[in-house]
Amino acid sequence: MTDYDDFARAYSNANETNLLNAWYERPAMLELGGTWTAAASSTPAAGLVPSPPPCASGVPS
Numbered sequence: 001m002t003d004y005d006d007f008a009r010a011y012s013n014a015n016e017t018n019l020l021n022a023w024y025e026r027p028a029m030l031e032l033g034g035t036w037t038a039a040a041s042s043t044p045a046a047g048l049v050p051s052p053p054p055c056a057s058g059v060p061s
Helices: 003-017 019-033
Strands: 036-038 048-050
Antiparallel strands (some): 036 048
């Protein structure tokens, strides 16, 4: 284990309990990223694809 691993673990733990991150930054970043689903592929790098947006009624066609 390196100093970086210790720093990364402490940073991750702090972000889990930080109010700004939990209620503002994380939800905003998740919204910007959209919805992603796993795709069947033999190429690991191609494993995630964006989900299609719902239709106007909110129910997928």
